[in-house]
Amino acid sequence: xxxxxxxxxxxxxxxxxxxxxxxxxxxxxxxxxxxxxxxxxxxxxxxxxxxxxxxxxxxxxxxxxxxxxxxxxxxxxxxxxxxxxxxxxxxxxxxxxxxxxxxxxxxxxxxxxxxxxxxxxxxxxxxxxxxxxxxxxxxxxxxxxxxxxxxxxxxxxxxxxxxxxxxxxxxxxxxxxxxxxxxxxxxxxxxxxxxxxxxxxxxxxxxxxxxxxxxxxxxxxxxxxxxxxxxxxxxxxxxxxxxxxxxxxxxxx
Numbered sequence: 001x002x003x004x005x006x007x008x009x010x011x012x013x014x015x016x017x018x019x020x021x022x023x024x025x026x027x028x029x030x031x032x033x034x035x036x037x038x039x040x041x042x043x044x045x046x047x048x049x050x051x052x053x054x055x056x057x058x059x060x061x062x063x064x065x066x067x068x069x070x071x072x073x074x075x076x077x078x079x080x081x082x083x084x085x086x087x088x089x090x091x092x093x094x095x096x097x098x099x100x101x102x103x104x105x106x107x108x109x110x111x112x113x114x115x116x117x118x119x120x121x122x123x124x125x126x127x128x129x130x131x132x133x134x135x136x137x138x139x140x141x142x143x144x145x146x147x148x149x150x151x152x153x154x155x156x157x158x159x160x161x162x163x164x165x166x167x168x169x170x171x172x173x174x175x176x177x178x179x180x181x182x183x184x185x186x187x188x189x190x191x192x193x194x195x196x197x198x199x200x201x202x203x204x205x206x207x208x209x210x211x212x213x214x215x216x217x218x219x220x221x222x223x224x225x226x227x228x229x230x231x232x233x234x235x236x237x238x239x240x241x242x243x244x245x246x247x248x249x250x251x252x253x
Contacts, residue, residue, distance in 0.1 A: 001063055002025035002026060002027055002061070002063070003026050003027065003028055003062070003063050003066055003139055003140050003172055004025070004026045004049060004060070004061070004062050004063070004066065004068075004140055004172075004174070005023075005024065005025040005026070005060070005061045006022055006023055006024050006025075006045075006048070006049060006058065006059075006060050006061075007023050007058055007059050007060075007061065008021050008022070008023055008057070008058040008059075009021070009022040009023070009045070009048060009055050009057075009058035009059070009060065010022075010055055010056045010057045010058050011041070011044055011045075011048055011053060011055050011056060012056045017195065018041045018044045018195065019041045019044055019045055019048065019055075019195060019196070020195050020196045021058070021196055022041075022045060022058075022193070022196060022197055023058075023197070024191060024197070024200075026140060026172050026174055027172065028139065028170070028172055029166065029170050029171070029172055030172050030173075030188040030189065031162070031163075031166060031172070031173040031175070031184065031186050031187045031188050031189075032172075032173070032174050032175070032187065032188065032189045032190075032191060033175050033176075033177050033183050033184060033187040033189070033190050033191070033203075034174070034175070034176045034177070034190075034191045034193050035177055035180055035183065035190060035191070035192050035193065035206075035212075036176075036192060036193035036194055036215070037180070037194065037215065037216065038178075040193050040194045040195060041193060041194075041195050042144075042145075042176040042193055043073075043144055043145075043176065045176075045193065046142060046144050046174075046176060048060060049142070049174075050068065050070065050142065063139070066139055066140065067136050067137060067138045067139050067140075068136070068138055068139075068140055068141075068142055069133030069134055069135075069136050069138030069140070069141045069142070069171070070133055070141075070142050070143075070144075071126075071129045071130055071133045071141065071142070071143040071144065071146050072129065072144055073144045073145050073146075073148065080118055081117065081118075082116065082118075083116070083117045084113065084114055084115065084116060084117070085104070085109070085112050085113055085114070085115045085116075085117065085120070085128060086100055086113035086114065088117055088128065088132065089103065089104075089128075089131065089132055089135065091132075093135075095135050099135060100113065100135075101113070103131040103132070103134050103135050104128075104131055106131065106134060106165070106168075107127040107128070107130050107131045107134070107161060108127060108161065109124060109127050109128060109131060112124070122149055122150055122154065123150055123154040123157065123158065126146055126147070126150065126158055127158070127161065129146070130143075130146070130161070130162075130165070134165065134169070137169075138169075138171050139171060139172065140171060140172040140173070140174060141162075141165070141171050141172070141173045141174070141175075142174045142175075143162075143173065143174070143175040143176065144176050145176050145177065145178045146158060146162075146175065147159070147177070147178075147179070148178050155179070155182075159184040159186070162175070162184065162186070163184070163186045166186070175187075180216045183203050185203065187202075187203050188202070189201065189202065190202070190203050190206040192206060192209075192211060192212050192215055194215055198211040198212070198215050199211040199212055
């Protein structure tokens with residue numbers, strides 16, 4: 001039984017079809033990464049899967065009693081608001097000190113309960129969002145561009161953390177990535193989205209698919225790199241020279 005599935009999903013905004021006939025299923029414990037250019041419907045797909053958006057047709061099927069941990073895009077929270085890390089973990093549902101401590105420890109933020117949100121680095125902030133998502137003991141973690149704005153070492157460290165969480169908790173992971181060139185090596189499947197599913201498969205299979213290369217305008221030199229490079233080599237490895245540091249503000253579908 002899949003944890004979460006979409007069957008022939010169509011989402012429209014007025015006359016514009018944001019998603020056209022999208023079908024996918026997330027199985028227990030797997031890591032699935034959705035790649036697509038800006039405006040391709042990635043965030044729309046997540047919102048439909050979460051039940052925030054109603055599809056024009058097709059359906060979303062969730063396993064009975066499914067516990068979802070959601071990590072929104074970084075910009076979804078006003079970091080200037082005076083609020084401690086501990087208080088943030090009790091929004092919107094109050095949690096006990098023990099659970100809060102355990103969640104912070106799991107994501108490497110041990111002892112930061114009293115820290116102001118505004119004093120957190122970008123990487124710490126993303127880890128805090130992940131800690132809050134883990135408090136529901138999710139069967140599936142849904143992450144919307146969780147590494148946007150992080151530098152490459154920060155991105156690699158966050159990916160390693162996601163791998164550890166999957167290993168420790170057995171939670172499935174569905175992640176939208178803004179980085180079209182580098183994908184977490186632990187991804188079991190990569191789905192390329194451009195309003196419909198262009199191609200899907202293991203990271204290695206997708207990286208050679210003509211649909212992937214066409215979608216992202218890649219010539220013969222452009223290929224999908226896997227983040228296992230970071231495990232295998234030092235950070236100065238030449239294989240990262242092509243990496244795009246994309247810190248621009250994004251406009252999403």
